[in-house]
Amino acid sequence: MRTKANHFATDLNKLATQAKALSHPARLQILQVIAQKERCICGEIVDDVPLAQSTVSQHLKVLKEAGLIQGTIDGPSVCYCLDPVALRLLRERFDTFWGDLIDESSATTC
Amino acid sequence: MRTKANHFATDLNKLATQAKALSHPARLQILQVIAQKERCICGEIVDDVPLAQSTVSQHLKVLKEAGLIQGTIDGPSVCYCLDPVALRLLRERFDTFWGDLIDESSATTC
DNA sequence: TCCCTCTATCGTTTTATAACGATTATATCA
DNA sequence: TGATATAATCGTTATAAAACGATAGAGGGA
Numbered sequence: 041m042r043t044k045a046n047h048f049a050t051d052l053n054k055l056a057t058q059a060k061a062l063s064h065p066a067r068l069q070i071l072q073v074i075a076q077k078e079r080c081i082c083g084e085i086v087d088d089v090p091l092a093q094s095t096v097s098q099h100l101k102v103l104k105e106a107g108l109i110q111g112t113i114d115g116p117s118v119c120y121c122l123d124p125v126a127l128r129l130l131r132e133r134f135d136t137f138w139g140d141l142i143d144e145s146s147a148t149t150c
Numbered sequence: 151m152r153t154k155a156n157h158f159a160t161d162l163n164k165l166a167t168q169a170k171a172l173s174h175p176a177r178l179q180i181l182q183v184i185a186q187k188e189r190c191i192c193g194e195i196v197d198d199v200p201l202a203q204s205t206v207s208q209h210l211k212v213l214k215e216a217g218l219i220q221g222t223i224d225g226p227s228v229c230y231c232l233d234p235v236a237l238r239l240l241r242e243r244f245d246t247f248w249g250d251l252i253d254e255s256s257a258t259t260c
Numbered sequence: 261t262c263c264c265t266c267t268a269t270c271g272t273t274t275t276a277t278a279a280c281g282a283t284t285a286t287a288t289c290a
Numbered sequence: 291t292g293a294t295a296t297a298a299t300c301g302t303t304a305t306a307a308a309a310c311g312a313t314a315g316a317g318g319g320a
Contacts, residue, residue, distance in 0.1 A: 047200045048175035052182075060173035064278085065158035065166040068247070072162075075251045079260040082297055090157045095279050097298055102277095112260050116287040116296050121260035122251060131248050137178070138241050141185045141232060150189040150222050150231035174308085192267055205309050207268060212307095226266050226317045 055133050061106035066091055067099050074109060074120055081117040165243050171216035176201055177209050184219060184230055191227040 048056075062068060066089055073088045074080055082100065086093050100120065103109045107126045111118045158166075172178060176199055183198045184190060192210060196203050210230065213219045217236045221228045 048179055052175040052178045056173055056175040056178055059169050063166055063170035063173045065162040066278090068162045068166055069158055071251055083295090086297095091278095092280055093297070094281075094299080098278080101298085110260060113286090114260075116294090118297065119260040124252065127248070127251060131244075131252075134241075134244055138237070141181055141237060142234065142241075150220060150224075150229040176308095193265090201308095202310055203267075204269080204311075208308080211268085223316090226264095228267065 051133070055137060058106050058108070058130050058133070061102055061108060064099070066096075067103055070096070070099055070103065071108065071122065074122055079119050079121040081114070081119055083117065085120070161243070165247060168216050168218070168240050168243070171212055171218060174209065176206075177213055180206070180209055180213065181218065181232065184232055189229050189231040191224070191229055193227065195230070 069089055070085055073085050077084065082093070082097060085100070086096050089096055091099075100109070100111065104111055108123055108130070109120055110123050111120045113119075179199055180195055183195050187194065192203070192207060195210070196206050199206055201209075210219070210221065214221055218233055218240070219230055220233050221230045223229075
């Protein structure tokens with residue numbers, strides 16, 4: 041799609057990009073699985089998520105490109121773990137956004 | 151796309167759906183504009199956002215379907231405002247999700 | 261009534277997503 | 291070296307998303 045993403049403020053772009061990484065239940069579940077196991081390889085995620093290996097790999101790529109997880113090569117497999125710093129930053133980004141919204145609109149209705 | 155959304159837990163589906171509503175910078179900006187003005191009509195948003203009227207209307211529909219804003223007919227125009235309850239709920243949903251992730255992965259790397 | 265304003269919807273085009281099977285590349289192990 | 295395991299990538303298909311112009315419909319004023 042021809043998104044006019046460059047016409048918007050950079051902080052909104054960043055938040056939107058990372059929100060998009062969170063916009064699929066499989067990716068949310070993958071994050072939970074990684075968190076639960078602390079670190080794991082792709083195959084373990086495939087066992088827990090009702091999707092084909094190639095699809096899981098694709099979702100992992102999206103999460104990695106959003107900077108939410110890290111993957112390091114470990115022999116024949118790849119070890120995935122969360123990126124705690126990025127997640128904390130994202131959480132703060134969201135909190136700032138909520139603050140902007142909710143401070144100003146205390147309880148207004150229309 | 152043939153999303154297997156029904157194969158995932160309902161809370162993950164709900165969070166993913168609302169994250170998707172936040173996954174475009176225009177929609178984030180629209181939320182900010184509404185919050186700033188407390189309530190406003192579509193035309194005011196069109197003035198603030200670099201998109202055509204029909205595109206803004208489409209984004210408003212997405213936000214309304216996600217339950218994040220409300221729109222009531224006001225004469226010839228439509229008055230939009232945030233849904234503070236829904237936004238608070240969404241924020242809590244996110245916070246629960248962050249808690250799940252970050253409690254378990256204190257500072258693990260791979 | 262006629263015109264004007266406002267916004268939703270329609271139709272269209274372009275691009276992105278989701279999903280899968282099949283293939284490829286890289287390591288480890290025998 | 292050859293076989294196996296692991297995961298990324300390729301190719302394909304189907305569907306959704308983003309954007310716009312044009313149109314339609316509903317109200318309010320002259």
